[in-house]
Amino acid sequence: MNGFTAVFASLGFAILFNIKGDKLAVAALIGGIGGVIYDLMVFMNHSVAMSLFIASILISILSELFARIMKCPVTTFLICAIIPLVPGGGMYYTMLEIVQNQLDSAIVMGVNTIVQACSIVLGCILISSIMRVYNQITNKRKSLCQK
Amino acid sequence: MDCNKLARTATKAGVMLLESGAETYRVEDTMRRICQAYGASVVDAYATPTMIIISFSIHEELYHNIKRTQIKSVNLSKIDKVNDLSRRITKESMSLEEFYIRLEKIDEEGVYPTKIMLLGAAICSFGFAFFFKGTLKDALCSLVLGVLLKSLMIFADKFDFNSFFKYLLGGAFTTLGAIVCSRLSLLDSIDTTIIATIMLLVPGLAITNAVRDTVSGDLVSGLARMAEAVIVAVAIALGSGLVFTLLGGY
Structure with missing residues (x-):
């Protein structure tokens, strides 16, 4: 663990x-939570891609939440917290297999890495799309109230 | 009110945001908000990672400004401050001059000194070594390599290396350093050490922004940033692979 x-x-x-300042601590904390969730999911025998997906959803939600509490852009937390999940290891092993001229396993590794990257991206897209809709609704309601 | 000054101020805010790594919609939104706060109508703002265009009309007169931008160092607290300042114009009824002065003050605020940056790189690669299930030996090696790698990157930025060459060099340096450490049997797993150090170069900002730009419909910026992420990843892999090939494996 x-x-x-x-x-x-x-x-x-x-x-x-x-x-x-204190945003430093929050960014680190969200990153840590994401890492723990990812590890926990893998420990419970879920696939790596699924674990990354869930962890990235959780990180996105927490980042949106803290951005609203501390009144600052979402990316302040999101970028720092999501980086530990980026499949740097997969990239490296793919390269290693290519260098050692084992193209079969290189392709398997490469596709795995792309799937993992996509699952992180999917988690981010899901939450930021939902938040966009939510923002539109609250904005509409605000303008209706002012009228 | 000086409308040319308004055009320049709005673009300056946009350039500051874009060059510190803000998403496209935030750049466009901030520029639009500034112009509208000072009474402009029909405001159109457009941003891509390398260019900003703004056009608005005041008293039936049309004003434009175009600015070429460069991708510079990431500075998330600058984004936060500019964003916050632009929201406070209407609340505090700030004059345009005052807004411009405060904008320049934010621009002059420095980043962390190099020592702290190197400390950040050290914490980062040390943490990553454990995250990838390395031992204490691996972590200490990646800590040293991480600090050296960050100094190399700062050096490369000073001399304006293009990003492909910069990351190629970074990947090659890390691999070379790890191989030297493993020959001296200072580490347990060469793979873990290399990955933990190389994570410092991973294009996390480009990926996150690419996703957020695509979601908000800024397809040009989204694709450009995705391309940036892929180019960086390929460059790192190439640099690392080059050293392995030249040295014939481990």
């Missing part, structure tokens, strides 16, 4: 992306 170490990864990235 190494999921919580994603806290450090997200914290490091938050520093590199110049986030300051």
Whole structure:
């Protein structure tokens, strides 16, 4: 169970992306939660892609929530928290198989990596689409109230 | 009211947002909000990762401004501040001059000093080594490599390397460093060490923004950012693969 170490990864990235103050802690925390959930899902024998999907949904929801609480852009948290999930390992092993001229396993690895990347993207798309609809509805209601 | 100044101020805010890595809709939205707050009508703002166009009319007169932008270093707190400032125009009835001065003040605010940046890279690669189930030895090696890699990237930024070459160099350097460490038997798993260090280069911002741009219908920016992410990923893999091929495996 190494999921919580994603806290450090997200914290490091938050520093590199110049986030300051208490937002630093929140970004790291969300990243850590995402890492723990991902690890827990894999531990419970779900597929890697499914685990990434759920973790990315959770990270997106938390980022949207904290962005509203702390009144700052969603990406402040989302980018730092999602980076630990990016399948860098898959990319690396694909490259390694190609270098060792084992194209069969390289293709298997490559497709796996793409599927994993897509499942992260899908989780993000799902939540940000829902939030867009939600925002439209609240905006409409606001303008109706003003009339 | 000076309408040319309004056009310039709105584009400056847009450029600051875009160059620090904001999503396209946020850039367009902020520019539109600024113009409308100062009484412009029929505002059209358009942004791609490399260009900003704005057009609005005041008193039947039409004003435009076009600005070429470059992808610069990511600075998420600058996005936060510019965004916040643009929302406060109407609330605090700020004058255009005051808004411009406060915008410039935000622009001059520095990023973290290099030492803190290197510390960030160290924390990052150290954490990643454990995240990928490495041992303490691996983590310490990736910590050192991460700091060196970040210094290399800062150096490359100073001399304006193009991004493909920069990431190629990064991938190659990391692999070379890890191979040297493994020859000196300083680490347990060369793969974990390389992955943990290379995660520093992963195009997380480009991927996230590509997704958010595509969702909000900015297809040009979405595709451009997706292309950026793929190019970076390929460059890292190529750099790393090159070293492995030249040195004949481990």
